[in-house]
Amino acid sequence: MNKVPLTVTGANKLRTELDELKTVVRPRIIQAISDAREHGDLKENAEYHAAREQQSFAEGRIAEIESKLSNANIIDVTKTDANGKVIFGATVEIEDIESGKVVTYQIVGEDEADIKQGRISVGSPIARALIGKEAEDVVIVKAPGGNIEYEILSVEYI
Template identity: 45%
Template sequence: MASKETILTAEGLRKLKEELAQRKGEIREEIVERLKEARAQGDLSENSEYDQAKEDQGKNEGRILELEQMIKTATIIDDSASKAAGIVSLGSTVLLKDVETGDEETYTIVGTTEADPFENRISNESPVGAAILGCKVHDVVVTKTPVGELSYEIVEIK
């Protein structure tokens, strides 16, 4: 089965590599130390510290595999051509104005791996992200969201 590509910014790839190094290094070592300490306590059948450390080890190793796969299939966003053309693309930072309320919000369009709505980083697959891809300044887009239909005007593309 072919692996799905992981769309990332250069910064996102750097963060994944840092997390991978941390999980392979200090986190793995800390779990191994916890396992040694739990084994030293004797009977493992009723040892909750051992059970928790084994569970944490499994989660850590699973995340390591996931990170390695994401890094292996990473495609770095290059939005320079779209920026020059004034078109919203992956990696673009866009100032949107809610047509109904006049409220303005700035979003950066990223792949699903890096999406973080609390940091105004929305996925290209989200309703708003998908609606504004390929649009230009002053375009008005209508998108269906969980709270209903919303209209946005693209004020600026950075």
């Protein structure tokens, strides 16, 4: 299986969630199942069935996170020598040449992408246009509404 790029921050968030699921959520669900069993007939015990469903979701999420971490290529952008070029993990400030609107994006893996928090997937059209470019370069992004020109104002490795 191909390695999936992941930032150090993204990997840490997944590890934190995994730890929470294993040390807090899983024991709580096991206790809920145990308590529900004490109520008698399991066929008609709604508490038991709800706890088993929660257990199924939690175990599925644990397996999903473990898989993501085992297939991750964790990249620490602060330890790369990119010489001002836009690379995976870089934070890029760009300006729409036509409208003058300035936005800042961090280029991250698919699982970490969240446009509301300024994190875009490395596979997105904007990120693909930016990769390998430097500050003051002009890039053209092919968008559904037509081509958009952006000027790269700054590139940081945070």
